[in-house]
Amino acid sequence: MKTREFKKKLYKQLAVVTKALSNPTRLEILDLIAQGPVPVEYIAEHIDQPVANASQHLQVLKKSGLVETERKGKYNYYQLAGKQVYDVWNSLRAIGFSRNSEIEDLLNDYRSKKSGLKTISRDELLRKMEEDDVYLIDVRPSEEFELGHIKNAVSLPKVELGERLDELPKDKEVVAYCRGPLCLMADEAVRFLKENGFNAVRLDEGFPEWKAIDLPVD
Amino acid sequence: MKTREFKKKLYKQLAVVTKALSNPTRLEILDLIAQGPVPVEYIAEHIDQPVANASQHLQVLKKSGLVETERKGKYNYYQLAGKQVYDVWNSLRAIGFSRNSEIEDLLNDYRSKKSGLKTISRDELLRKMEEDDVYLIDVRPSEEFELGHIKNAVSLPKVELGERLDELPKDKEVVAYCRGPLCLMADEAVRFLKENGFNAVRLDEGFPEWKAIDLPVD
DNA sequence: ACTTCATTCAATAAATTTATTGAATGAAGT
DNA sequence: ACTTCATTCAATAAATTTATTGAATGAAGT
Numbered sequence: 215m216k217t218r219e220f221k222k223k224l225y226k227q228l229a230v231v232t233k234a235l236s237n238p239t240r241l242e243i244l245d246l247i248a249q250g251p252v253p254v255e256y257i258a259e260h261i262d263q264p265v266a267n268a269s270q271h272l273q274v275l276k277k278s279g280l281v282e283t284e285r286k287g288k289y290n291y292y293q294l295a296g297k298q299v300y301d302v303w304n305s306l307r308a309i310g311f312s313r314n315s316e317i318e319d320l321l322n323d324y325r326s327k328k329s330g331l332k333t334i335s336r337d338e339l340l341r342k343m344e345e346d347d348v349y350l351i352d353v354r355p356s357e358e359f360e361l362g363h364i365k366n367a368v369s370l371p372k373v374e375l376g377e378r379l380d381e382l383p384k385d386k387e388v389v390a391y392c393r394g395p396l397c398l399m400a401d402e403a404v405r406f407l408k409e410n411g412f413n414a415v416r417l418d419e420g421f422p423e424w425k426a427i428d429l430p431v432d
Numbered sequence: 433m434k435t436r437e438f439k440k441k442l443y444k445q446l447a448v449v450t451k452a453l454s455n456p457t458r459l460e461i462l463d464l465i466a467q468g469p470v471p472v473e474y475i476a477e478h479i480d481q482p483v484a485n486a487s488q489h490l491q492v493l494k495k496s497g498l499v500e501t502e503r504k505g506k507y508n509y510y511q512l513a514g515k516q517v518y519d520v521w522n523s524l525r526a527i528g529f530s531r532n533s534e535i536e537d538l539l540n541d542y543r544s545k546k547s548g549l550k551t552i553s554r555d556e557l558l559r560k561m562e563e564d565d566v567y568l569i570d571v572r573p574s575e576e577f578e579l580g581h582i583k584n585a586v587s588l589p590k591v592e593l594g595e596r597l598d599e600l601p602k603d604k605e606v607v608a609y610c611r612g613p614l615c616l617m618a619d620e621a622v623r624f625l626k627e628n629g630f631n632a633v634r635l636d637e638g639f640p641e642w643k644a645i646d647l648p649v650d
Numbered sequence: 651a652c653t654t655c656a657t658t659c660a661a662t663a664a665a666t667t668t669a670t671t672g673a674a675t676g677a678a679g680t
Numbered sequence: 681a682c683t684t685c686a687t688t689c690a691a692t693a694a695a696t697t698t699a700t701t702g703a704a705t706g707a708a709g710t
Contacts, residue, residue: 217616218480220542224614225456227535228528236454237668238443254687262436267669269688279531288678288686295531302523309516310446313497317445324438396442398435455698472657485699487658506656506708 234278235306239263240271244280244294244303248422249354249393250361251284251291300426307396324398331404333418334389336429342387349386353403354393354421363421364391365430372399375406387413394420452496453524457481458489462498462512462521466640467572467611468579469502469509518644525614542616549622551636552607554647560605567604571621572611572639581639582609583648590617593624605631612638 234240242261246252258268272292275281282295294300310317325331334342342348343366351370352363359369370378372392382388388407392399400416407414425431452458460479464470476486490510493499500513512518528535543549552560560566561584569588570581577587588596590610600606606625610617618634625632643649 217620220538221460221616222456224535224538225459227532227538228459228525229454229456230532231524231528232450232453232455232459233667235450236447237450238440238447239668241446241450242439242443264670265687266671266689269686270669273688279527285677290687298523298527298530302520302527305516305520305523306449307446309497309520310449312516313513314445314448317442320438320442320445396439396446398439402435451697457698482700483657484659484701487656488699491658503707508657 231278231280234274234280235303237271237274239267240275241303243268243271243275244299245394245396247281247292248294248300248303249358251293252357252361253289253291255289256357257292297426300422304423304426311395325401331401331408332415334415335418336424339389339417340429342389347386349383349388351382351388351390351403352392352421353390353399354397358393358421362425362431364424365432367391367432370403372403375403379410382407382412384412387415389415389417391417391424392420394422449496449498452492452498453521455489455492457485458493459521461486461489461493462517463612463614465499465510466512466518466521467576469511470575470579471507471509473507474575475510515644518640522641522644529613543619549619549626550633552633553636554642557607557635558647560607565604567601567606569600569606569608569621570610570639571608571617572615576611576639580643580649582642583650585609585650588621590621593621597625597628600625600630602630605633607633607635609635609642610638612640 235244239261243257246257246260254269254272255265257272258265261268263271272281272283276283276292280295280299281292283290283292285291294303339348339350343350350364350367352359352367353370353372353375355371355373356369359367359371363369368381370381390400390403390407392403395418397420400420404414404416421431453462457479461475464475464478472487472490473483475490476483479486490499490501494501494510498513498517499510501508501510503509512521557566557568561568568582568585570577570585571588571590571593573589573591574587577585577589581587586599588599608618608621608625610621613636615638618638622632622634639649
């Protein structure tokens with residue numbers, strides 16, 4: 215085999231992984247299953263696509279080695295194929311954030327138009343947690359909360375927020391988090407809480423980032 | 433702006449980076465410019481494509497924020513946009529290696545058919561260097577050697593190897609390295625040296641890997 | 651001011667990828 | 681053995697990306 219021909223084959227194989235990453239819908243899927251193993255139907259519902267479509271994207275991700283499946287009862291549970299994959303996705307997202315100004319603009323646009331939302335960093339949250347100065351809520355769907363969440367967080371899914379406002383303290387700062395820096399549920403929760411007179415902010419990251427550096431989870 | 437619409441835009445922007453990575457030719461370019469800043473023509477020649485083509489790929493990489501340019505005299509020098517980018521490419525390559533068995537097969541095929549080539553690890557090389565037990569040659573083109581190389585390595589480009597065999601010691605192990613684990617020049621050099629009676633092995637990585645973890649360079 | 655030459659742009663045909671639909675498969679429960 | 685239902689496969693039109701070519705641009709040197 216000629217060297218040139220070999221090289222072509224080699225880089226073509228390497229591009230299997232990067233091609234799998236090159237589609238927006240699949241990136242959204244990765245962001246979602248970084249929360250923990252979930253079945254196809256759950257994924258399809260949350261990315262707003264037909265199940266057949268979600269399945270095809272998952273096959274691409276699986277063939278590329280980025281995603282693994284495990285059968286549990288009737289369902290196939292899809293999850294990231296190891297921490298290595300999470301790290302790559304995290305780095306890619308960071309490059310997008312730091313090098314693509316349109317992403318920053320989009321986020322600022324969305325967040326500031328919905329009223330000036332404050333965010334809080336991981337370190338600030340840890341400090342306030344030590345002083346018992348915050349009430350931390352996880353606004354993801356309860357399925358994801360049960361797969362793992364920040365220690366001492368209370369599950370309060372965004373969709374249930376309206377009818378469970380009385381569970382929240384008025385005298386403490388309420389901190390909301392969800393799937394990650396791109397996840398909007400926490401933003402929407404904070405906006406709603408502020409409209410109702412609460413002192414609320416969002417954590418500027420989400421559960422996977424927290425877990426990835428081995429901070430306390432349950 | 434509706435949440436769904438916003439999410440679509442956001443992931444579409446993030447996919448700008450991953451789409452830039454999704455083409456085999458562009459991966460080859462990244463592997464090449466990880467050596468240091470080089471102009472378009474140099475890249476075109478080494479990836480065996482017309483200059484216009486190389487330029488277009490470089491534009492995609494630049495727009496995505498993965499690659500930067502610097503003007504020096506007549507030429508635009510292209511380089512990776514920071515260590516972050518090198519790390520991502522390195523991780524992606526590692527995922528490819530560990531999860532795509534065809535890549536391993538390809539490499540084994542190519543290497544073993546050309547006679548059983550041995551490789552040496554970074555740690556082994558460091559140990560032998562301390563004992564002054566090796567003669568380390570850099571078989572990349574001299575342009576790349578001059579942009580940076582492993583400390584104490586001697587420049588001996590693969591193309592000049594045949595006419596400069598008398599510079600090499602017969603009583604020491606000769607270790608060859610080039611651009612990285614995918615780079616074939618070191619393999620070809622080692623094969624040629626063994627045919628000529630030298631005790632030769634290749635380093636299982638290349639210059640960028642060495643530099644990335646701050647081992648001594650010149 | 652003009653020339654040279656590196657680099658980029660623009661247009662296009664061919665190749666690849668995506669979304670969508672309906673049919674096929676195959677595991678779990680009865 | 682049969683039924684149910686989650687998941688995957690297959691086909692196809694529309695959309696996107698790639699390689700290729702020749703023209704356009706624009707910086708450096710004279």
